[in-house]
Structure formats: C-alpha cells, structure tokens
Amino acid sequence: MRVAIAGGHGQIALRLERLLSARGDNVVGIIRRAEQAADLRAAGARPVVCDLEKASVADVAAHLSGVDAVVFAAGAGPASGASRKDTVDRAAAVLFADAAEAAGVPRYLMISGKGVGTEPPAGTDPVFAVYLKAKAEADADLRARAGLAWTILKPGPLTDEPATGRVTLAESTPHGDVSRDDVALVLRALLDEPGAAGRTLELVGGVTPVADAVRAPLR
Template sequence: MRIVIAGGHGQIALRLERLLAARGDEAAGLIRNHAYADDLRAAGAEPVLCDLESASVEEVAAHLQGADAAVFAAGAGPGSGAARKDTVDRAAAVLFADAAERTRVRRYLVVSSMGVDGEPPAGTDPVFAAYLRAKGAADDDVRARKGLDWTILRPGRLTDEPGTGLVNLAEQTGRGAVPRDDVAAVLAALLREPGTAGRTLELISGTVPVEEAVKAASTG
C-alpha cells in the first residue's frame, strides 16, 4: 500500500511514517522545506517537496498518482497567525482533497481537532478561533464529497508521552488527552479498515486496544 501524507514532517506524520514502514507499506511525505528530507528518510518515508500553500491542484495530483490512500496531517503550527490557519488548515486540506479526487485516490484520512463544529465560544483567543473555524470548514468540505472514502479523526489534547495502545475512539468521547504515538497508531489502523469511511471520530486515551477500537468503529 502506498500512502501519501500531507504535512509529512509533522510530529504525528513522522510517527505514522515509521509505523507504515515497519509493516511494509510505502509512505511518501509532502514537505515544503528540503531540510526536512533526511528526517523523513530516517522514518522510512520518501520525502516529496511540495508547498501546499503555493502548489496547484495539478502539481499536488502528480504526487498522488498511484497512491492507495492520502492522509492530511498538515497544520500551520504554533506561532502562526490567523491568515495561515486559513491557508494551511483549511485551504491546503481542500486542495489535497481536490487532488485526491482528481487522481481517484478514494481513501482519505484527515487529522482534525475537537471542538470545530459550530462557532468558537465567546472569549476564545482570536488566532485559536481562526484555527477552529479553518479546521471546521475543511471538515465540512471533505464530508460533502462523494468522490472520497473519508474518515475524519479528531484527537483530544496531544501529548508526547509514550503511547499505551489503549484508546477511546467514538463519535463523541468527551474531552481528554491522547499521546501522539496513539494517534499515529489509530491512523495506521484506519488505513486498513475501509468500514470507517464516512465517519467523524473523536480520540482520547482509554481502555480499548487500538485495533479493537478501530474495528468497533467500522460500519462494515
């Protein structure tokens, strides 16, 4: 299986690339800075230089040719302003989805966030509110598409603690934290579970092994 990952140098993406390489899948990570290439190679992934803020849909589609699945794990990141929340967290996700549809790469996973449905609460920091709106708009766009077998994953508060392999994965989990290790493990499992297509799932730490949780979330 060949998987193309947008935001290939992100903390979750690098973990996912290691997992995919370890099980014999082929991963390619889109990066906007060639300085990240060695990190991807060390994770067992192919680095692909592509800036989703400036690339055309044709350019992105060229990188998706022959892929079995696409994962949008990009984000503007901490320290970025409201404008980049829109150009990365919304517009780049839409562009990547457009490219996936153009190349008939139906399986499409999105790493989103909790709390992005509806308007942010009053008093929310303006930049964080822009982030929530951008993520929500991207999710809405993807969920309206008929040409993708999409799954949207909404993790809780991310931590760098070692993964436990035990999670709570459901349409609604309540607030909580989850290690990035476990988010990557769930993404890897989702790629092998087509029955989760068409579902928006929240993820926090829990008591159910990852593979069992993903199987239980399947509609097939």
C-alpha cells in the same frame, strides 16, 4: 499499501511514517522545506518537496499517482497567525482533497480536532477561533465529497507521552488528551478499516486496544 502524507515532517506524520514503513508500506511525505528530507528518509518515507500553500491541484496530483490513501497531517502550527490558518488548515486540506480526487486516490484520512465544528466558548483566543473555523470548513468540504472514502479523526489535545495502544474512539468522547503516538497507531488502523469511511470520530486516551476501538464504532 501506498500512502501519501501531507505535512510529512509533522510530529504525528513522522510517527505514522515510521509505523507504515516498518510494515512494508510505500510512504510519501509531502514537505515544504528540503532540509527536512533526511528526517523523512530516516523514518522510512520518500520525501517530496511541495508547498501546499503554493502548489496547484495538478502539481499535487502528480505526486499522488498510484496512491491508495492520503493522510492530511499538515497544520499551520501554534506559532502561526490567522492568515496561515486559512491557507494551511483550510485551503491546503481542500487542495489536497482536490488532488486526491484528480489522481483517483480512493481514501482520505483527515486529522481534525476535538472541538472543531462547535461554537468556541466566550473568551477563546481569536487566532484559535480562526483555526477552529478553518478546520471546520475543511472537514465540511471533505464530507461533501462523494468521490473519496474519507474519515475525519478528531483527537483531543495532543501530548508526547509514549504510546499506550489503548484509546477511546467514538462519535462523541469525554474530554481528554491523547498522545501523538496513539494517534499514529489509530491512523494506521483506520487505513486498514474501509468500514470507517464516512465517519467522524473523536479520539482521546482510554482503555480499549486500538484494533478493537477502530472496529467498535462500526458495529
């Protein structure tokens, strides 16, 4: 399988690149800083330098030729202000979907977040509220696209604990966190599960093996 990952130097992205390249997939990681290229090569991915806040749809589509699936793993990050929540978490995700459609990529996996699409509680940090709104708009844009077999994955708070290989994955889950290792395992499994298209799934730690969890919501 040929997979392109937006935000290819992200913490989840690097984990997913290692998993996919280890099984022989052809993986492209889209980064905005050339100095990150060596880390992608070490993870088994081919780096492509393309700033998703500056590129055109045609620029990005040119990198997606022949790709079977894309994963949006980019994010402005916790240190960024409100404006980059809009330019990365919303606009770059929309651009990436436009480019995927233009290039004829059939599948799009979005890393969203648990809590995205719900009203933030009173007292929510204003920049975090902008982030939630940007992610919700990106998710809504994706849901409206008939031309992509999309899946929106909404993990709880991310940790750097080692993989357990066991999760809870459902349209609605209890509160809980989940390791980036386990998110990467779920993304890999979702790439192999076309029946997950059109689904929005929350993800937290749990007891169900990933392979079963990815199939279970589809029964």
